[in-house]
Amino acid sequence: RYASGPWVWNLDGYAQTRQFADSANTREESTDGALGEIPGYASWNARSEYDFGNGLTLAAGVKNLLDRQYYTRSTDTNRGKYLGQPRTLYVQTSLSF
Known part of the structure; x- marks a missing residue:
């Protein structure tokens, strides 16, 4: 995070190690994607904000700055893997009042 006057800039990263669907850490992927290893990944996000004063701010940003394709698992009872969020503006x- 860097701030200068009314401007604030953020650059942050997120890293996830490889994931497994079961406690046996099955590496071979099943045909439905419910079991198997998902490789780890990292993504970067950038955001810029301007403070106009009187509680009004305007910001713009980019999630998954490098547009990396990655997969993740569900945290609920659904099984399988999900394609991660692509680059998003x-x-x-x-x-504030």
Whole structure:
């Protein structure tokens, strides 16, 4: 995080080690994707924010900056793997009063 006057810039990263679906750490993937190893991955996000004063801020950012394709597992009772979020651009505003 870097701040200068009304500007704030953030760059953050997230890393996930390899994942397994079962306690036996089955490496071979099943045909439905419910079992097997998912490789680890890392992603980077960037965000810029401007504070207009009087509680009004405007921000824009990019999630998954390098547009890396990755997979993850569900944390609920659904089985299988999910394609991770691709590069995503966003704009955000906030008003505090």
